[in-house]
Amino acid sequence: MDTVKNFLAVQNSITHIKAYKKKSVTNFFHDELTVSKWIEKGIFYSIEILEVLFLVKKKDGFDSLFFIASSINELQVSLPLLVNRFPDSIFVTDLIVKEANSEIISVFKQHYFNEYTSLVRMSRMVSNPSLNFELKINLKEASINQIDEINSLFVKYFDPMAEQLPNKLDLITWVESGSLLVYEIDSKICGFIIYDLNGVSLYLRYWFVHPDYREQKIGSFLFNYFLYKGKNTKRQLFWVIKTNENAIKRYRHYGFIEEKMYNFVMINRNKKYER
Amino acid sequence: MKDKVLKILNEIRPEFDFSEPVDNFHEAGMLDSFDIVTLVTSLDEEFGISIEGVDILPENFSSLRSIIELLAKYIQK
Numbered sequence: 001m002d003t004v005k006n007f008l009a010v011q012n013s014i015t016h017i018k019a020y021k022k023k024s025v026t027n028f029f030h031d032e033l034t035v036s037k038w039i040e041k042g043i044f045y046s047i048e049i050l051e052v053l054f055l056v057k058k059k060d061g062f063d064s065l066f067f068i069a070s071s072i073n074e075l076q077v078s079l080p081l082l083v084n085r086f087p088d089s090i091f092v093t094d095l096i097v098k099e100a101n102s103e104i105i106s107v108f109k110q111h112y113f114n115e116y117t118s119l120v121r122m123s124r125m126v127s128n129p130s131l132n133f134e135l136k137i138n139l140k141e142a143s144i145n146q147i148d149e150i151n152s153l154f155v156k157y158f159d160p161m162a163e164q165l166p167n168k169l170d171l172i173t174w175v176e177s178g179s180l181l182v183y184e185i186d187s188k189i190c191g192f193i194i195y196d197l198n199g200v201s202l203y204l205r206y207w208f209v210h211p212d213y214r215e216q217k218i219g220s221f222l223f224n225y226f227l228y229k230g231k232n233t234k235r236q237l238f239w240v241i242k243t244n245e246n247a248i249k250r251y252r253h254y255g256f257i258e259e260k261m262y263n264f265v266m267i268n269r270n271k272k273y274e275r
Numbered sequence: 276m277k278d279k280v281l282k283i284l285n286e287i288r289p290e291f292d293f294s295e296p297v298d299n300f301h302e303a304g305m306l307d308s309f310d311i312v313t314l315v316t317s318l319d320e321e322f323g324i325s326i327e328g329v330d331i332l333p334e335n336f337s338s339l340r341s342i343i344e345l346l347a348k349y350i351q352k
Contacts, residue, residue, distance in 0.1 A: 014331065021319075032332070198307075
């Protein structure tokens with residue numbers, strides 16, 4: 001694999017693959033700023049196999065795999081060639097699809113990949129400007145000096161294969177924009193919530209309660225704060241593990257519905273996400 | 276062309292009215308990066324073109340006007 005030197009090289013490769021005009025397929029949705037950071041760090045690689053461009057972001061212990069294929073049939077041909085060429089690589093790929101039985105998932109399943117976990121996007125279209133929320137002194141906007149503590153919670157309690165974990169720079173951005181809130185008891189972070197407010201949409205990125213503080217309604221307090229922050233938006237949304245039926249039921253109670261939008265996390269190993 | 280683009284946008288995100296004047300669909304939270312890639316595929320198919328990688332940038336899909344300007348470039352080619 002070659003190290004990607006700049007974003008233009010990626011754009012040119014995409015042009016090259018799309019020029020086959022065979023109804024291209026991709027799972028590469030990242031913006032220039034994000035990709036440029038990967039390139040700068042030297043962790044972004046590419047390889048073209050027949051009519052498919054594979055892009056790989058190196059992580060600790062596994063490789064995030066992206067593809068731009070001229071067609072699904074070409075992906076079917078090139079994918080096993082890639083896996084056989086790099087037998088030691090653990091590839092993890094996110095397939096965002098509109099149908100749970102999408103053909104693209106079958107292609108990966110036919111070629112050494114298993115479903116690690118799958119998520120469904122839930123959203124609701126509600127504006128509720130008069131919504132009230134009783135703040136507690138435990139809830140605070142996170143400060144820069146709490147970044148290391150929050151980062152260590154991510155490392156300890158989140159699964160980097162199942163979720164796209166933020167790095168410290170992402171955390172700093174959220175702290176600076178006031179969209180990372182922590183719930184503290186005796187100065188210890190017991191939970192946090194991170195959201196992105198983007199115009200009419202409020203996107204819940206992360207929602208966490210420390211295992212020692214669960215069943216104390218901290219989670220529902222944080223979630224209600226999220227709803228409160230979204231009171232002037234039109235749409236509130238987040239991803240949830242598809243098999244987490246209890247959580248899905250709870251979200252439905254708040255008016256959220258499952259969209260026809262799924263994220264299948266596939267891995268070329270016999271491994272499953274464990275909650 | 277405008278009607279075809281609107282139809283595609285409404286298929287991608289039926290909950291929003293794309294005919295209303297909006298400065299930037301992305302910044303307004305109406306289209307995310309996944310939607311833009313879906314939009315590119317749909318525009319390619321609908322208009323028989325292949326939008327190049329260098330043009331798959333949020334600013335080219337920020338409004339109805341910018342999308343139509345981009346399409347005009349390819350259709351004139």
